[in-house]
Structure formats: C-alpha cells, structure tokens
Amino acid sequence: MRWSMRIVMMLAVSIVIVVCLSLLPKLDSSMGLSSPYHWPSNRIGQVTDNNLPDLLVQVPLQMRIRKVELTNARMSLDLSLPKNADSAAVYRDLYTIAQTMLMKTKNVNQVWVRVIDYSNASDSASTQLVLAMVAERESGKDMEKGANELSLIQLEQELQNRFRITYTSKWQQRYPL
Structure with missing residues (x-):
C-alpha cells in the first residue's frame, strides 16, 4: 500500500508541475510582458538586432x-x-x-x-x-x-x-x- 500511495503522490505532483508550466507563457502575455526578440505589432518599441x-x-x-x-x-x-x-x-x-x-x-x-x-x-x-x-x-x-x-x-x-x-x-x- 505504501508503494501505491507514493506512486499516486508522484503522479499528482507531476500533473501539477505540467499544468503550471503550460500556463506560464499565457501568464507572460496577459501581464503585457513581451519578448525582446519579437516586435510589438501596434506599439512603439526598441529596435535591436534580434527583433x-x-x-x-x-x-x-x-x-x-x-x-x-x-x-x-x-x-x-x-x-x-x-x-x-x-x-x-x-x-x-x-x-x-x-x-x-x-x-x-x-x-x-x-x-x-x-x-x-x-x-x-x-x-x-x-x-x-x-x-x-x-x-x-x-x-x-x-x-x-x-x-x-x-x-x-x-x-x-x-x-x-x-x-x-x-x-x-x-x-x-x-x-x-
């Protein structure tokens, strides 16, 4: 029983980590954070060699x-x-x-x-x-x-x-x- 409980706990922790990592890019865009490597379509921005x-x-x-x-x-x-x-x-x-x-x-x-x-x-x-x-x-x-x-x-x-x-x-x- 102990082994099955450990496996279930590890599975639950893994699922929580996967969900959190999948939401991370959406969190950046909703907060208005943009990558310096992409040009903002309608805003004024800083031009670099990357963007x-x-x-x-x-x-x-x-x-x-x-x-x-x-x-x-x-x-x-x-x-x-x-x-x-x-x-x-x-x-x-x-x-x-x-x-x-x-x-x-x-x-x-x-x-x-x-x-x-x-x-x-x-x-x-x-x-x-x-x-x-x-x-x-x-x-x-x-x-x-x-x-x-x-x-x-x-x-x-x-x-x-x-x-x-x-x-x-x-x-x-x-x-x-």
Whole structure:
C-alpha cells in the first residue's frame, strides 16, 4: 500500500508541475510582458538586432531589401529597384520606411535609404545608385497619413520637404520629368 500511495503522490505532483508550466507563457502575455526578440505589432518599441527582422517583415514594401544595418541610433537600408518599378512605388516605399522607422521605434533617430539598380549587375561592382534619402526623427514625427492615402505628387513633396533626397543621373534617365 505504501508503494501505491507514493506512486499516486508522484503522479499528482507531476500533473501539477505540467499544468503550471503550460500556463506560464499565457501568464507572460496577459501581464503585457513581451519578448525582446519579437516586435510589438501596434506599439512603439526598441529596435535591436534580434527583433529587427520582425519589424521589417511588417513593413509593406514593393522593393526588395538587400541590406540592413543598425548602428547606434541609425538604420541603413539598401533597396533593390526592380526593372518594372514606377516612381510612385519608389516614393511609397521611401515614405513607408521613414514613417515606420521614425514613428514605431524609440531608438532609431536617422534612417538612411539607398535605392540601387542591380538589374545590369553581374557583380557588386557594377551596381548603380539611383536615389539616396536621409530621414531624421525630428523631420518625420507627424507623418500620420499612410503612403497609400497620398498621390504621387503629394508623396514626392512630403519626402522632399521633410528629408534630404539625392537623385542620381540614373534616376533622371529612368524617370524623366
């Protein structure tokens, strides 16, 4: 009888431990504790190397991200310009990146974006810079409207009035006035 009582006691203790461990993740989420490795979907957060991919996945872009670097309070992105991209898509992506990084993060104060044409590149030396933008937090703090709510002219004016944009001759060849 003693052995059967010990087995029942051990079984009961094991079940209690399993139930407590299964409730632990739910307890973290109900208390509002979030992992530093996941990006909060609707809140402002601190960007780190660990949660940067989670943030970038949420940014709706038409151009492909080729390179991302996060150093101190600056984020640098290289975007690949597709052959069939129009200027509205480029401006929309630039606006969306600036808006997301400056309004949804606590620690990114500058966003540097390079739009690069990789279409004729057989190696990395033959890539061509098309456009570069530097966006600072102070200039982008009241960007309430989404990129899809603005026309091409409004997007271009918003970006040029708020941030530093440098166009290359490749941009002018591809998108003449």
